[in-house]
Amino acid sequence: MRRILLIAGAALVVAVVGVFIAIQFPSVDVWMFRRAVHAGVSGPDAVVAKDGELSVLMVGTGTPLPDVNRAGPSTLVAAGSHLYLVDAGIDAARNLQLWKVPLNKIDAVLITHLHSDHIGGLAEIRLQSWVAGRKTPLKVYGPPGIERVVAGFNEAYAIDDGYRVKHHGAAMLPPDAVKLVAVPVAFDGKTAPVFDALGLKVTAIRVKHEPANPAYGYRFDYQGRAVTISGDTIYDEDLARAAKGTDVLVHEGLAPELVGIMHDELLAAGRTRPAKIMHDIPGYHTAPVDAAKIANMAGAKLLVFTHLLPILPNDIAVRAFLKGVSDVRPDGVKVAHDGMVVRLPGHSADIDVGDIQ
Ligand SMILES: [Zn+2]
Ligand SMILES: [Zn+2]
Numbered sequence: 001m002r003r004i005l006l007i008a009g010a011a012l013v014v015a016v017v018g019v020f021i022a023i024q025f026p027s028v029d030v031w032m033f034r035r036a037v038h039a040g041v042s043g044p045d046a047v048v049a050k051d052g053e054l055s056v057l058m059v060g061t062g063t064p065l066p067d068v069n070r071a072g073p074s075t076l077v078a079a080g081s082h083l084y085l086v087d088a089g090i091d092a093a094r095n096l097q098l099w100k101v102p103l104n105k106i107d108a109v110l111i112t113h114l115h116s117d118h119i120g121g122l123a124e125i126r127l128q129s130w131v132a133g134r135k136t137p138l139k140v141y142g143p144p145g146i147e148r149v150v151a152g153f154n155e156a157y158a159i160d161d162g163y164r165v166k167h168h169g170a171a172m173l174p175p176d177a178v179k180l181v182a183v184p185v186a187f188d189g190k191t192a193p194v195f196d197a198l199g200l201k202v203t204a205i206r207v208k209h210e211p212a213n214p215a216y217g218y219r220f221d222y223q224g225r226a227v228t229i230s231g232d233t234i235y236d237e238d239l240a241r242a243a244k245g246t247d248v249l250v251h252e253g254l255a256p257e258l259v260g261i262m263h264d265e266l267l268a269a270g271r272t273r274p275a276k277i278m279h280d281i282p283g284y285h286t287a288p289v290d291a292a293k294i295a296n297m298a299g300a301k302l303l304v305f306t307h308l309l310p311i312l313p314n315d316i317a318v319r320a321f322l323k324g325v326s327d328v329r330p331d332g333v334k335v336a337h338d339g340m341v342v343r344l345p346g347h348s349a350d351i352d353v354g355d356i357q
Contacts, residue, residue: 045102046356049078052346054222056229056248057356058336059096060089061306064117070338071095072117073307075229075250076106079200079222085109085125086218086229089117093124095338099356104133109180110194110202111142112231113215114149122180123153127160130178137179141194141204143186143214150182185216191242199223205242207233209284219243223346228298232307234283235290240297247344247351249300250336252307254285255321262310278310285309288322292329302351303329306336 049055055078060071072089076096083106085092096103106129112118122140129138140150157178165175185194185204194202201221209215209232217231217239228243230251243249263278286294288305295303305321312318318335325333334340334353343352 043100046100048076048083048101048341048356049080049343050345051080052223054079054220054225054227054247054344054346056227056250056304056342057101058250058304058306058338058340059085059092060087060121061308061336061338061340062089062311063307063309065309065311067311069313070308070311072120073232074121075306076101077220077227077229079198079220081105082107082198082200084202084220087112087118087231088120088122088125090120092121093128097128099339101356102132103129104135106134106138108139108141108183108195110218111140111146111149112207112217112229113143113209113212114145115209115212115232118232119149122149123157126153126178126180127157130173131164135174135177137177137181139183140180141183141185143216144184146184147182150180154179186214190238191219194218203242205239207231207239208236209233212284217242219246225344225346225348227342227344228300230286230291230294232284233286235286235294237294237297240294243294243298243300246298246300248302248304248342249295249298250304250306251291251294252286253288253291253305253321254282254309255323256282256287257323258310258317258320281309289324289328292325292333295332296329300332301349302332302334302342302353304334304336304340304342308335 048057057076059074059076062070062072071091073087074089074092075086077084077086085106088109140146161178165173190206192204194204199222203219205217205219207215207217215231217229219226219228226246227248228246230239232252233239259278259282263275266275266278292303312321339356341354341356
């Protein structure tokens, strides 16, 4: 006991002396700041996928509802060193920068549909990928209408572009490179090829998210592995068919019972406008149990829930969200969080789930 008291006393003295030195000698603050900066900036960029690997990084797993723990909808698919961003929700760029993912390596953006939560972070992706060293315009694939969205962002940020070129110089920030270039993807039927290059095949899948029409999911096939992203959709067996044999199905999820509770409580509190929204949204999303059925139908090895409704602040809420899912699908289910990575080594059956940091 005496020994513990002695150690505690010594630690206290050291702490008091340390604080005294820090207060008396501002250079110690600066030295500590330098140490913190050094730790923050040193080290390599994040590797989302190794050579020959297909990976999915959950960049933003939230929705339009404000959530300090989840950015807006955004998922990064990496085929080796080539990066493809599916949707650009609010704070997608911020998360990628915090994780040291090299934004200049994003080859293209693919937008599932034109709801604001899926495009709200596009301006920052445009700007930060340019600042990070992107030397050519950035292609943005998406449903018809993507031309207007892209033209709008280009126009809205044109003045800022000019300031930055003047300030840092055209050698660092080539003026022509900053632009987004729209690539509308229009098709009849259920699926259509988007592109097939560098061993990666990307397929658009028409999903049902009325009145946001057309709305797409995307399937990525690379090195014998496949990832399918649902986008926002109701229960859709055609999606299961298009995702057949996928290793990972990243599917949106809305728990009707929990959203119903939110509706009731908002209404009881006299908050009629958000209550109306809670009333309206289940009609164009998928219940977790139904998404599990789609994953089973597709033969997906892993189902990853994203675009989580309502806000799930803790593990208890996550358990409530998943109520009934294990009856349909006992294994192979994850609820995503921002920073989760699923790695699929090429020509293998392995699925490694981890975190980017
Ligand atoms: Zn939507
Ligand atoms: Zn959405």
